[in-house]
Structures are given as C-alpha cells and as structure tokens.
Amino acid sequence: xxxxxxxxxxxxxxxxxxxxxxxxxxxxxARNTGCRLEIKRVLVRDLNKNRSLDLPRKVFTDQxxxxxxxxxxxxxVELIGGIEPAKSYILASFAKGxxxxxxxxxxxxxxxxxxxxxxxxYQKDLRFEASVAGGIPIIQPLKxxxxxxxxxxxxxxxxxxxxxxxxxxxLEGKEFAEALAKAQELGYAEADPSADxxxxxxxxxxxxxxxxxxxxxxxxxxxxxxxxxxISALDIVYAQELGYTIKLLGVAKEVNGEVDVRVHPVMxxxxxxxxxxxxxxxxxxxxxxxxxxxxxxxxxAGELPTASSVxxxxxxxxxxxxxxxxxxxxxxxxxxNKPIRPIGQLNSSYYLRLLVQDQPGVLANIAGVLSQHQxxxxxxxxxxxxxxxxxxxxxxxxxxxxxxxASMAEIRELPPVEKVDSIIRVExxxxxx
Amino acid sequence: xxxxxxxxxxxxxxxxxxxxxxxxxxxxxARNTGCRLEIKRVLVRDLNKNRSLDLPRKVFTDQxxxxxxxxxxxxxVELIGGIEPAKSYILASFAKGxxxxxxxxxxxxxxxxxxxxxxxxYQKDLRFEASVAGGIPIIQPLKxxxxxxxxxxxxxxxxxxxxxxxxxxxLEGKEFAEALAKAQELGYAEADPSADxxxxxxxxxxxxxxxxxxxxxxxxxxxxxxxxxxISALDIVYAQELGYTIKLLGVAKEVNGEVDVRVHPVMxxxxxxxxxxxxxxxxxxxxxxxxxxxxxxxxxAGELPTASSVxxxxxxxxxxxxxxxxxxxxxxxxxxNKPIRPIGQLNSSYYLRLLVQDQPGVLANIAGVLSQHQxxxxxxxxxxxxxxxxxxxxxxxxxxxxxxxASMAEIRELPPVEKVDSIIRVExxxxxx
Numbered sequence: 001x002x003x004x005x006x007x008x009x010x011x012x013x014x015x016x017x018x019x020x021x022x023x024x025x026x027x028x029x030a031r032n033t034g035c036r037l038e039i040k041r042v043l044v045r046d047l048n049k050n051r052s053l054d055l056p057r058k059v060f061t062d063q064x065x066x067x068x069x070x071x072x073x074x075x076x077v078e079l080i081g082g083i084e085p086a087k088s089y090i091l092a093s094f095a096k097g098x099x100x101x102x103x104x105x106x107x108x109x110x111x112x113x114x115x116x117x118x119x120x121x122y123q124k125d126l127r128f129e130a131s132v133a134g135g136i137p138i139i140q141p142l143k144x145x146x147x148x149x150x151x152x153x154x155x156x157x158x159x160x161x162x163x164x165x166x167x168x169x170x171l172e173g174k175e176f177a178e179a180l181a182k183a184q185e186l187g188y189a190e191a192d193p194s195a196d197x198x199x200x201x202x203x204x205x206x207x208x209x210x211x212x213x214x215x216x217x218x219x220x221x222x223x224x225x226x227x228x229x230x231i232s233a234l235d236i237v238y239a240q241e242l243g244y245t246i247k248l249l250g251v252a253k254e255v256n257g258e259v260d261v262r263v264h265p266v267m268x269x270x271x272x273x274x275x276x277x278x279x280x281x282x283x284x285x286x287x288x289x290x291x292x293x294x295x296x297x298x299x300x301a302g303e304l305p306t307a308s309s310v311x312x313x314x315x316x317x318x319x320x321x322x323x324x325x326x327x328x329x330x331x332x333x334x335x336x337n338k339p340i341r342p343i344g345q346l347n348s349s350y351y352l353r354l355l356v357q358d359q360p361g362v363l364a365n366i367a368g369v370l371s372q373h374q375x376x377x378x379x380x381x382x383x384x385x386x387x388x389x390x391x392x393x394x395x396x397x398x399x400x401x402x403x404x405x406a407s408m409a410e411i412r413e414l415p416p417v418e419k420v421d422s423i424i425r426v427e428x429x430x431x432x433x
Numbered sequence: 434x435x436x437x438x439x440x441x442x443x444x445x446x447x448x449x450x451x452x453x454x455x456x457x458x459x460x461x462x463a464r465n466t467g468c469r470l471e472i473k474r475v476l477v478r479d480l481n482k483n484r485s486l487d488l489p490r491k492v493f494t495d496q497x498x499x500x501x502x503x504x505x506x507x508x509x510v511e512l513i514g515g516i517e518p519a520k521s522y523i524l525a526s527f528a529k530g531x532x533x534x535x536x537x538x539x540x541x542x543x544x545x546x547x548x549x550x551x552x553x554x555y556q557k558d559l560r561f562e563a564s565v566a567g568g569i570p571i572i573q574p575l576k577x578x579x580x581x582x583x584x585x586x587x588x589x590x591x592x593x594x595x596x597x598x599x600x601x602x603x604l605e606g607k608e609f610a611e612a613l614a615k616a617q618e619l620g621y622a623e624a625d626p627s628a629d630x631x632x633x634x635x636x637x638x639x640x641x642x643x644x645x646x647x648x649x650x651x652x653x654x655x656x657x658x659x660x661x662x663x664i665s666a667l668d669i670v671y672a673q674e675l676g677y678t679i680k681l682l683g684v685a686k687e688v689n690g691e692v693d694v695r696v697h698p699v700m701x702x703x704x705x706x707x708x709x710x711x712x713x714x715x716x717x718x719x720x721x722x723x724x725x726x727x728x729x730x731x732x733x734a735g736e737l738p739t740a741s742s743v744x745x746x747x748x749x750x751x752x753x754x755x756x757x758x759x760x761x762x763x764x765x766x767x768x769x770n771k772p773i774r775p776i777g778q779l780n781s782s783y784y785l786r787l788l789v790q791d792q793p794g795v796l797a798n799i800a801g802v803l804s805q806h807q808x809x810x811x812x813x814x815x816x817x818x819x820x821x822x823x824x825x826x827x828x829x830x831x832x833x834x835x836x837x838x839a840s841m842a843e844i845r846e847l848p849p850v851e852k853v854d855s856i857i858r859v860e861x862x863x864x865x866x
Contacts, residue, residue, distance in 0.1 A: 021581055021723050028648070031768045032580055129578050135724035137570075137578035144577070145562050145570030147465055148454055148744030215461070273730055276709055290454050290741035291568040291731060297706055298727030308723035311581030325756050335464045 001030065004318045005040040007067035007098075009089055010079035011051065011060075014103055014130070015042065017307030018077060019053050022314070029311070033318040041067045043080075068092045075317055077310060078102040087111055094118040094126075099326050101313040103130035103306055109204035109220035112211060116332035123327030125320055127313035132205045133158050133282040135305030136298040137312070142212045142286070143333060149288030151213040155268075155427070156250040158205040160280035160300040161189045161196035162228050166246060167278040170236050176229060188280055198227035199248065199263040206250025209284065210261045214254050216338040218261055223250075224343040226264035235353060235422050238383065238393050239267050242351075245275040246424065258341035267351055267426040344402035349378065349426035351395050352408070357416035358390040366394075366411055373407035375399045389418055395426065434463065437751045438473040440500035440531075442522055443512035444484065444493075447536055447563070448475065450740030451510060452486050455747070462744070466751040474500045476513075501525045508750055510743060511535040520544055527551040527559075532759050534746040536563035536739055542637035542653035545644060549765035556760030558753055560746035565638045566591050566715040568738030569731040570745070575645045575719070576766060582721030584646040588701075588860070589683040591638040593713035593733040594622045594629035595661050599679060599698075600711040603669050609662060621713055631660035632681065632696040639683025642717065643694045647687050649771040651694055657776040659697035668786060668855050671816065671826050672700050675784075678708040679857065691774035700784055700859040777835035782811065782859035784828050785841070790849035791823040799827075799844055806840035808832045822851055828859065 006022075008015050022029065022037055030036050044051075044060050051060075067073055068089060076093040078100060080086045087107045091114070093100050100119070102108065108115065108131055119126040129139045133156065142151070157163050161183055168179035180197065183189035195201045203223040210218040228248050239246050244267035253260045268275050273295045277283040282300030287293050299305035320326045356362045367377060376397045383391040396404065412420055439455075441448050455462065455470055463469050477484075477493050484493075500506055501522060509526040511533060513519045520540045524547070526533050533552070535541065541548065541564055552559040562572045566589065575584070590596050594616055601612035613630065616622035628634045636656040643651040661681050672679050677700035686693045701708050706728045710716040715733030720726050732738035753759045789795045800810060809830045816824040829837065845853055 017723070025581060025583060025722070028583065029581060031648070032766060136727055137574035140578045141570035141574055144749060145573045145742060145745040147748050148458060148462060149741055150458060150461065215464070273709075276706075288741060289458070290450070290737040290744065292735070292738050294569055294729070294731030296727070296729055299725045302725070304723040305725050308582055308721060309578060311723065312578040315580050316577060319762060323756075323758050323761050325758060328756050329752060333465060 002035040002322065003038050004035050004074050004321055005038050005072045006075045006077060006314065007040060007070065007073040008042040008077045008079060009064060009067060011042050011044045012079065013303045014306045014310065015079045016051070016053065017303035018079070018310050019055060021304065021307045021311045023054050029315060033315050033322070035318055035322055037314065037318060040073055041070060043067055064089055068096055073098060074321055075099050075101065075314055077314065078104055080104070082106050083110060087115070090115055091118050094122045094124050097122060097124070099125040099317045099321065101127050101310055101317065103128070103310055105131040105201070105204040105208060109207040112208070112219065113217050119327065120331055125317045125326045125330045127317060127330060129313050130306045130309035132208050133284055133296070133298070134300040134302060135308045136282060136284065136296050136300065137309070138209070138284045138296050139212060141296065146286065146288055146291060149290045151254070152287045152289060153251070153253040154206070154209050154213045154284060154286050155274060156206060156209060156284040157247055157274055157277050157282050158250050158284065158300065159196055159202040159248060160282055161193065162202070162248040163277065163282070164188050164280045165197070166228060166231070166248065169231070169233050170245065173233050175233050176231060197229055199225040202248060202250045202263045206252055206261060206263055209250065210252035210259055211334055213252060213286070214259050214336070214338060215333050216259060216336040217334040218259060218340070222261065222340045224262035224264070228265055230422065231265050232422065235424060238353065239351070242395065243270050244268060244426065245270055247274060249274070249427070254338070255341055258339050260341040260346060262343060265424050267424050269428070344400070344405070346401040347398050348401060349396050349398050349428060350404055351393065351422070351424045351426055352420060353391065353393050353422040354420045355386070355389045355391055355418040357418065358385055358388055359416060362416045363392070365414055365416065369410045369414065370396070370407050373403045375404055375407050435468040435755065436471050437468050437507050437754055438471050438505045439508045439510060439747065440473055440503065440506040441475040441510045441512060442497060442500060443514070444475050444477045445512065446736045447739045447743065448512045449484070449486065450736035451512070451743050452488060454737065454740045454744045456487050462748060466748050466755070468751055468755055470747065470751060473506055474503065476500055497522055501529055506531060507754055508532050508534065508747055510747065511537055513537070515539050516543060520548070523548055524551050527555045527557050530555060530557070532558040532750045532754065534560050534743055534750065536561070536743055538564040538634070538637040538641060542640040545641070545652065546650050552760065553764055558750045558759045558763045560750060560763060562746050563739045563742035565641050566717055566729070566731070567733040567735060568741045569715060569717065569729050569733065570742070571642070571717045571729050572645060574729065579719065579721055579724060582723045584687070585720045585722060586684070586686040587639070587642050587646045587717060587719050588707060589639060589642060589717040590680055590707055590710050590715050591683050591717065591733065592629055592635040592681060593715055594626065595635070595681040596710065596715070597621050597713045598630070599661060599664070599681065602664070602666050603678065606666050608666050609664060630662055632658040635681060635683045635696040639685055639694060639696055642683065643685035643692055644767055646685060646719070647692050647769070647771060648766050649692060649769040650767040651692060651773070655694065655773045657695035657697070661698055663855065664698050665855065668857060671786065672784070675828065676703050677701060677859065678703055680707060682707070682860070687771070688774055691772050693774040693779060695776060698857050700857050702861070777833070777838070779834040780831050781834060782829050782831050782861060783837055784826065784855070784857045784859055785853060786824065786826050786855040787853045788819070788822045788824055788851040790851065791818055791821055792849060795849045796825070798847055798849065802843045802847065803829070803840050806836045808837055808840050
C-alpha cells in the first residue's frame, strides 16, 4: 500500500484535531483511500511546547520551508489562518508541486482568484471544506450533488459567536453587552470580538459560498456588512411578537444576473428552518431551481468538527493523487463574471423602531414621508409610552433600499421624531431580493 | 467539446424532471463538466403519450435494449423503480460498459452487494444520491466530506408520506385514518399506502444509509420495522406534554461492533433538530466521532428535487468518464462485515399507555412486574378516568428491549389491565442504543 505524506502548517486547535483524527481513524482512512496517510512534518511556533500528540518529536519544525521544500510531502494542510504568511505558503506549496487543504476563510475570501489560479497553473488540488461552517459539509455538496442546480439563494448562519449571543439575548432577555461577556467567558468570543460581532467573519464565509453558488468570484470587500452591536433585547421581543427571529445572516442571491451579497441582522419568520438554529451551531440554507429548499446544519467550529472537514479533504486529495488526477476534479468553478448588486438596489421589507413625541399628527407626519418615498406600511404598533415619548414599531412592505433609506434620512429630521432606534431588514422567504 | 450520451430508463415524474433540468441548465452543466450531455434515448411504456418535453420523437423507445445495447450511450439512468426489470437492466448496463445512475432504493436495499460487485467487475461508476431523501445531498457527503469520521448514528426522517401524516396528527389533532385520507387526497400517499405507513420504504433507505455509514452491507430484510398505523392522536398529545415529538425514524447505530438498524415511531425530544422537520420534508441527522451532530434537511421526493440529485450524479460521472477514472472513485465502501444487533438487545426508554381498572393496588401490581424484569420507571401519569377504567402513561428508564417486552407480556395478562394501548420507543440523544 502506498504512503502519502502530509505536512501541517500550524498545530493549534484545528491542527491538533487533524492529527488526532488521522491517527485514531487510520484503519478506516487507509481502507477508504487505498493508501496510508503519514504526517511527516508539522510546523509549530514553539518547538518546546508539550503537545501530548502521538507523533515523534522529529516531526515538529519551526521552519515552514522544511515542509514546503520537502519533495516527499504531497499534501500541505494550511491551518495558520490570516492572510500572511498563509498566502505565501499556499502559493509556494503549489509551485513546489503540492496539493493544498486549507481552513482559511480570510485568505480565500480576499485572494481566492490568485490562489485558484496557482492551483490550476500547477494542476494541483485545492480543497477548503473547513473554511465555511466548520464541520458542516457545504462546499462539496454545492460543487457535487447540487451542481445541476441554478442556485437562487444561500442564507447562512455562519458565525457561531454571534449566533450564541443572539440566542442568549432571545432566550434569556440579555442585552448585547451582557451576552457578549458571557460568550467571552465561555471562550466563544475573543477578547477583541469585532471580527465576529461586526460581521467580517461571516462576510468572508458568504463571499466564499457566493463564489461557488453563483460561479463568479466574490471577494470579501464586495460584501455589504453590518454587525449585531445595535440589536437590543427589545427588538428581539418585538420581532417575536411579530412572528420573527433575529439572526445574523450571510445572504447571497442572484437577481437579474447580479449577485446580491451581504451580512446583516435579519428578521426571519419563526417557521423558517434557520430560525431554530441556536447557540454556536451553524446552518446554511440553500435554494436551488431544482432541489428547492435545503439546509445543512452542524457545528461551525471546534477542534474535531473542523478536523472532520479537513480530514475529508485530505482523503479526497489522496485518492486523486493515487489516480493521477490532481487539479482535474477540484478546480475553480467561477466561470462567469457577474456584477455585484449595490445594496441600494435591494428590495426588502424593513422593521423600524422609533421614539416620537406622544402628540397628535406624528404618525400621519411619518407616514407622509414614507409614502413620498414609495414606502408602504404593512403594520404599525405603538408599544410603550415613556414620559412624553411614544415608542412606535413600523414594518414596511417591500421597497427599494435606497428609497427606504432616503425616507429615513428625512424622518430623522422631523421635529417630533426623537430617535430612530433600530432598522432591521425582514427576510420573507421566496422573495427575490 | 466532447459529447457524452445518456440513456434514460423510465420517464415518469423523476425522468421528466431529469430531462427538463438537463436541458434548461445545459450551459452551466457544460461549463462544469467540460462536456456536452446529450439525452440519446429514453425508454417509455407508451410511445404515443404526449410528453411536452423538448426532445425529438425518435429519442423515445419502448425497447430497453435500444439503450443497453447502444455502444454510444455511456451513462444509463435507471428510473423504473422496483426490483425487476430494473435489476437486470442495471446489471446488463454494467456488462455493456456503461455507468449507472439510479434513484432506486428498492433494488439497492435488496441487491446492493450484487450491483456493486458488477460495477466493480466492469470498472464503472454507480451513483445513487436520489435513492435516499430525494434532493438532499446525503450519500455523497457521507462518502466524501464526512469520510474521516467513525459514524456513531444516523437518524432519518426519510419518508415524506408518514412525516406528513404525523405532522397533520400533531398540528391538527387528526387521527391516523383521517390524516392518511388527506395525504392520499393531496397525492402524498398512494391508494395502497402500506409501503409508506408500514415503514418498508424507510427501511430500504436506512439500509442504504447504514451500509455507507458503517461500511458494512445492510440489506432491507435485516432492518427491524414497525409502521405508524398504531399511533393515536392521544399519544402525540401526551408526548408533547412530556416534551417529545413522535416521528417515524430510520435509526442506524453502531454498538460494540454491531449494527443496530431499525424503523419505528420514536419519541424524540422537542429540542432535537429532527423534531421541527414537518410535512413532507425529509431530514437526516448524522453523528460522527469528529464532526459531532449534523443534519441535512430538504425535500425527500418530487420531480425536480429528485432530478437535482440525479443530474448531480450524471455530472460527476461525466467528469470521471472524461478523466478515464470510472469505477475508481465511486466504488463500494462496505469493507467490513459487521453483525446486525438483534432488536431484543436494544437499550431504550419506552413510553407506554394502558387502560387499567380504576382500583387500589393496580399500579403497585404493574410496577412490581416491571421491576422483576429490571424495568425502572422514570415517570407515571394518570391521564383520564373512563368509567371504571383509568388511563395510565408510564415512561421507563433505559432497559434492554427483551426485558421490557417480557414485562409487557406479563402485564397484558394481569387481571386489572384492560388493554396496553401503545408502546413507543423514546430516543434520548447521545444514548448508544
């Protein structure tokens, strides 16, 4: 039986999981791939750290070149994360004739085109199932079983930290700051939580999913992004009363040949499959012209779940090496060059919560401004009176975002309007964006 | 660009969907596969039927040999269903050097070993994503992205008819017969509904999933099966009160090297991801040692959803033909020969509902019998009094099925026990069967 040698760049949480899984499941893996997989070298920062992994000491190195320049290594597994040096290592690995598995959403969402071009130039495999939604198989199902569909939309809960925070807020009535503190205490959020709570992490993932779903390269800087810092416990309660759950979604749709791609809080109907995806779980909802509505649910992060995807990718590449077909089945599928649809062109319903003077004529005043901008009202609720102020919640019918935002700019200037507290987009399933 | 020619055996609901999708999405398909896919022949029963498909009349034939013996056809898509003549056609197709896509759960669950052996003998591809859970990608994810896992359990809502019936019973309080009539009216259930409601259809699908998950051949006759005819609206209400939803599940677990595989109604906790899968939707819940808990949700049947899976399979095979690697990546993965665990060895909790004489000492009597058989009681509820009879619901702790059933045989004979109305197994997630 042939042996295929692997080099790991990085041995943090995911790397540790990959080593454990490759060792503990080696018999199955050998049966399935028809070859033995050997971890030849592992790049680490600190050679002296005690790792309690079942690998000889000589496997570890602090020099990336020991892996990239080793002609015996056929698969490089990049688990460093971030842009550099990960990007250089990946490109160098292809140039040295290696196949690459990566869990790195940052580099793929920013430099996907260049990385795929290098894979193609050197006819090597690039697999990246773990880069989106951790352990959930979603990249390969889109590229394989669902390949015969024209995808209409992808909606993803692809950031576990924010989903945990929103779940805590919904189920325990906590405010954002308190729920974030709890997430940090449990290790679900980092000390600087901005990449998660401001939506950047989700933006990277939806850029990758949109690229595959719509067969056109979408990079992270093309994604419209809002985070969840402004969501209040009150909005979550009012959303529930209206029959909605608030989730931070990555949204990607194709509308008249353009790609609508964005990350922001969304009110989704309580009976939507994504509405009950709670805590740190992730889920990706896919609608295709043939398959209809499907959803893929599971753990979006963690040592072994992420390792599950990485090991699946390694096994697929090992089979391709054995058959001499690397670079033939896993190439870039961005055949088209579709424009990005500006956020102003979005058609959506909106939820808004505002504080106004509690006096006659105010609502007529607001409704007048809305109607001047073609915004029609689906429902109005007066929620509470706070001294001389009244809290009003309005849900609109579908309207063009640019028109809605123009109406909001005017409404903010109306004398009896004290404050616009919240604006949240409402997703009605089967809308076309 | 090369053209790969396809022959369709059968042009009913799914076949019609496959033709439509191959034609309407041909540009994408050609970009993705690197070749043109041409439907050369379609086997139909009645050549004179008007089909409103965008295919020349000469494509249709009523002779299977026109497809099986045509040397130009490289992919045969078997959509006839049932055992014969489907099985003979599949075997003959391999013998004639063709690759096969099938949506046929019946033949795979009964004769999988023979069919896979033929695919291997002739080094051809066999793909069957549509055979389980219609449009949901589940076969390929298990074989690809999740391949690095040891699967612990697969729980599937894999029959849309029974899920529709149970949903109607739960949400509208209907009894089984009434919900079945509604399903028949809507075309979700056949005039003779037994394959669905008695669990045989689900048994075929769980046999296929168990074979892949545990890498050992499981055939349909090895699956323990109970259907949903005996579920009453009352049980569904009581289950809800206890925090459970009743679903017909295909269950497959590996326990100490043995495969526990069965289909029967199950009470699952309301917070289980499968509990909110309603109507005709299907879902497959998979737990692996690395990935943890994942779920795949979507439409389990229908013209275009099923065609989605079939077309994905055709595209994968087309790429393999182009690369000259048919039979190399898609072979049988049943490397092991694991015994089937007898149903009597199952460890489960049980819900039982019984009618007893409303008199002192009856419960003590029942509890005594249970305890003689090592059955310990988790909760007892007296639900209603009906004249001189009392309705009692008991939920047990985990116990061996053989012991539980022995206790039930004795309890049925107790003079004050009028009737044992229901026995339903209770699934506690993370139990090991």
